[in-house]
Amino acid sequence: MHNFEFVKPSTVADAVKAMAGSGAQALSGGQTLLPTMKARLAAPAVLVSLTGVAEMKGVCMGDDGLSVGAATTHATVAAEARKSFAGLANLANGIGDPAVRNRGTIGGSLANNDPAACYPSAVLAAGATVHTNMRKIAADDYFQGMFTTALKEGEIITSVTFPVPHKSAYVKFNQPASRFALTGVFVAKFANGVRVAVTGASNNGVFRWKEAEAALSANFAAGAVAGLVVSPKDMINDLHGTAAYRANLVKVLTKRAVDAAS
Amino acid sequence: MTTISMTVNGKAVSGEVEGRTLLSSFLREGLGLRGTHIGCETTQCGACAVHLDGQLVKSCSVLAMDAAGASVTSIEGMANGDGSLSVIQAAFQEHHGLQCGFCTPGMVMATAALLKVNAKPTETEVRHYLEGNMCRCTGYHNIVKAVMAASGQDVSAIAAE
Ligand code: FES
Ligand code: FES
Numbered sequence: 160m161h162n163f164e165f166v167k168p169s170t171v172a173d174a175v176k177a178m179a180g181s182g183a184q185a186l187s188g189g190q191t192l193l194p195t196m197k198a199r200l201a202a203p204a205v206l207v208s209l210t211g212v213a214e215m216k217g218v219c220m221g222d223d224g225l226s227v228g229a230a231t232t233h234a235t236v237a238a239e240a241r242k243s244f245a246g247l248a249n250l251a252n253g254i255g256d257p258a259v260r261n262r263g264t265i266g267g268s269l270a271n272n273d274p275a276a277c278y279p280s281a282v283l284a285a286g287a288t289v290h291t292n293m294r295k296i297a298a299d300d301y302f303q304g305m306f307t308t309a310l311k312e313g314e315i316i317t318s319v320t321f322p323v324p325h326k327s328a329y330v331k332f333n334q335p336a337s338r339f340a341l342t343g344v345f346v347a348k349f350a351n352g353v354r355v356a357v358t359g360a361s362n363n364g365v366f367r368w369k370e371a372e373a374a375l376s377a378n379f380a381a382g383a384v385a386g387l388v389v390s391p392k393d394m395i396n397d398l399h400g401t402a403a404y405r406a407n408l409v410k411v412l413t414k415r416a417v418d419a420a421s
Numbered sequence: 422m423t424t425i426s427m428t429v430n431g432k433a434v435s436g437e438v439e440g441r442t443l444l445s446s447f448l449r450e451g452l453g454l455r456g457t458h459i460g461c462e463t464t465q466c467g468a469c470a471v472h473l474d475g476q477l478v479k480s481c482s483v484l485a486m487d488a489a490g491a492s493v494t495s496i497e498g499m500a501n502g503d504g505s506l507s508v509i510q511a512a513f514q515e516h517h518g519l520q521c522g523f524c525t526p527g528m529v530m531a532t533a534a535l536l537k538v539n540a541k542p543t544e545t546e547v548r549h550y551l552e553g554n555m556c557r558c559t560g561y562h563n564i565v566k567a568v569m570a571a572s573g574q575d576v577s578a579i580a581a582e
Binding site: 160161163164167189190208210255259261 | 423439441463464467470473476478479482483484486534535552553554
């Protein structure tokens, strides 16, 4: 790992200031960024730790839904969203392993937008709002492709607000060696319709499967998607799974998520 | 270099670190606490697991500076005050939960973290919780048995394979 200057602000305002310097990079739990830096795939000049920013931590229910501070760990979301949004809590409880869940954060996951990350599917399926130090970004505008988001240079995610679905579930198929999601599907049923978001499948990152949304909005049952066909075009094709395999997984996992939804 | 301080195994310590110094390096090289093992240094194996402010973390994936001011417990802090083995350590010894012993510090730290939140885990829960700890000797059955025994459960029915 190349060396860097380390700063640890305790407020969002100070973090924003620190991020203004050239070559500055935000560090949350570090469960992705530190391994990336060790592999020398990233070499920031300044690392701005967000782990000391208390105002970015915690889970609370408000008028707009469940608000999760960006620096909240997966373990905390798993514990604190259990009653209010079980689908989200279960997703958080399935990321990595217990030690990783004690460090990794929702904000870090969303800022990185790894094509195999779990959280982007929940944010997109729930139609959540990403709050930053500058603005609010709708989930539909936030994700812009693999490792690409609407975030601007120096912009920091401060929290995420989730409208809570009546029913929801996330089901992923683990890549057996790394335990990353080979493909994962989040299904969220609201009073006005169903949203389905898929991670780990497309070359363009997390996406909504609109045909399934229409079918499930009309009939919320696993069988409703049985007749749909997912095109392998633009699906990730690698040694862990072919594009056709992933396309099939999208459908299989959507059915399982509908069955599991509570 | 910057001087940082923290509490390690109940003692106030300080040392010089760079921005990139990992907590695992600070413990091993800075403080000479080499019980925290480095298997992969890429957040996979769990050999480097310690408790940071009471929570299980992989110390190779935490920056030492980020842990400044915190309270850390490593394997060196797990024995009883008189130096005798703690219940968990004794269970690992008794049930042959270690072969080469490389993964053991991480296994013991993970077990302690598990038993804190789940005093009587089922075998499935144990296996699930230890997901982030690899044993290159693949001695998992006896490790699971040791964890169950450490939780005070009868392990006579668990096969030693
Ligand atoms: S050495 Fe830290 S997880 Fe392997
Ligand atoms: S006992 Fe050898 S690595 Fe686990």
